[in-house]
Amino acid sequence: xxxxxxxxxxxxxxxxxxxxxxxxxxxxxxxxxxxxxxxxxxxxxxxxxxxxxxxxxxxxxxxxxxxxxxxxxxxxxxxxxxxxxxxxxxxxxxxxxxxxxxxxxxxxxxxxxxxxxxxxxxxxxxxxxxxxxxxxxxxxxxxxxxxxxxxxxxxxxxxxxxxxxxxxxxxxxxxxxxxxxxxxxxxxxxxxxxxxxxxxxxxxxxxxxxxxxxxxxxxxxxxxxxxxxxxxxxxxxxxxxxxxxxxxxxxxxxxxxxxxxxxxxxxxxxxxxxxxxxxxxxxxxxxxxxxxxxxxxxxxxxxxxxxxxxxxxxxxxxxxxxxxxxxxxxxxxxxxxxxxxxxxxxxxxxx
Ligand code: F0G
Numbered sequence: 606x607x608x609x610x611x612x613x614x615x616x617x618x619x620x621x622x623x624x625x626x627x628x629x630x631x632x633x634x635x636x637x638x639x640x641x642x643x644x645x646x647x648x649x650x651x652x653x654x655x656x657x658x659x660x661x662x663x664x665x666x667x668x669x670x671x672x673x674x675x676x677x678x679x680x681x682x683x684x685x686x687x688x689x690x691x692x693x694x695x696x697x698x699x700x701x702x703x704x705x706x707x708x709x710x711x712x713x714x715x716x717x718x719x720x721x722x723x724x725x726x727x728x729x730x731x732x733x734x735x736x737x738x739x740x741x742x743x744x745x746x747x748x749x750x751x752x753x754x755x756x757x758x759x760x761x762x763x764x765x766x767x768x769x770x771x772x773x774x775x776x777x778x779x780x781x782x783x784x785x786x787x788x789x790x791x792x793x794x795x796x797x798x799x800x801x802x803x804x805x806x807x808x809x810x811x812x813x814x815x816x817x818x819x820x821x822x823x824x825x826x827x828x829x830x831x832x833x834x835x836x837x838x839x840x841x842x843x844x845x846x847x848x849x850x851x852x853x854x855x856x857x858x859x860x861x862x863x864x865x866x867x868x869x870x871x872x873x874x875x876x877x878x879x880x881x882x883x884x885x886x887x888x889x890x891x892x893x894x895x896x897x898x899x900x901x902x903x904x905x906x907x908x909x910x911x912x913x914x915x916x917x918x919x920x921x922x923x924x925x926x927x928x929x930x931x932x933x934x935x936x937x938x939x940x941x942x943x944x945x946x947x948x949x950x951x952x953x954x955x956x
Contacts, residue, residue, distance in 0.1 A: 609635030646744025649913030658924030672768030688742030691721030760795025822901030890925030
């Protein structure tokens with residue numbers, strides 16, 4: 606019997622590894638590409654969801670982290686460090702365990718979702734809550750990696766991008782060609798950079814006949830690329846993308862411009878609406894930041910920017926269980942019943 610071997614084994618010839626590289630993997634990647642019926646009806650297009658919450662630690666970060674930790678191990682590192690809004694740190698902590706390394710993570714105090722904090726804790730990461738935002742955490746992580754014996758595994762490390770580009774390969778391998786449009790949430794802008802690299806590689810090598818237009822969406826309170834200037838005090842309920850000065854800013858602009866795409870913003874209200882639609886109508890439970898891609902697609906469709914008949918892929922980046930507060934908030938309390946079938950049937954409206 607065979608199972609998916611993880612992105613390094615599945616795409617070995619397209620990644621910077623050799624026969625002697627010590628591969629550190631949790632068999633990440635190979636995630637579902639799910640046809641989205643309601644979104645397809647709403648847009649008149651063929652919409653698919655790339656469900657990255659199905660990765661081992663519950664987000665797309667695992668694709669980059671298998672590469673980053675593998676290369677760190679190959680280079681003899683004993684410890685890794687990252688700044689994170691929660692998912693990178695959860696992934697780094699898990700892969701460091703696999704590699705027998707120590708992980709240190711810097712997170713913005715009070716601004717990371719409970720599930721993500723739980724992951725870093727249970728995997729034994731050394732956690733520092735920084736009195737600042739993600740951008741401050743990244744500045745600190747860079748300084749520490751430059752001055753102390755610890756490897757930086759943020760997406761400013763180019764091997765992270767190499768790992769994450771495999772999601773684009775999987776989509777083309779599944780669909781037989783690149784979609785017309787690819788939609789992503791944008792935070793630090795590593796992922797849009799990675800997908801664009803993956804799509805370009807496949808098209809240059811003739812595996813795909815074309816590249817998609819890249820559409821990225823930031824949260825309105827944290828939309829420096831849309832505004833064209835650093836946001837000093839970013840805010841949004843989508844804490845994963847609460848970033849005011851993205852490290853891969855220039856690469857995101859290149860992805861937009863080279864692909865004829867766009868980078869726009871969605872409000873927290875639009876994000877939550879898409880979040881609820883995905884769960885209640887598509888059966889896909891994602892974290893709020895992930896719903897920014899779908900919110901963006903719906904916004905663009907309402908603005909008449911989506912011609913019908915196109916093939917569109919939205920990446921939903923992280924699992925809904927990461928941040929359960931938003932699932933519970935505003936939902937009606939479940940009722941309590943005695944152990945009595947008639948009473949239960951009545952409350953369920955069956956009787
Ligand atoms: N969606 C989720 C769930 C994320 O965790 C992130 C980034 C993004 C989207 C945006 O991706 O940064 O490549 O543009 N999370 C990082 C972290 C910042 O620390 O976990 P991006």
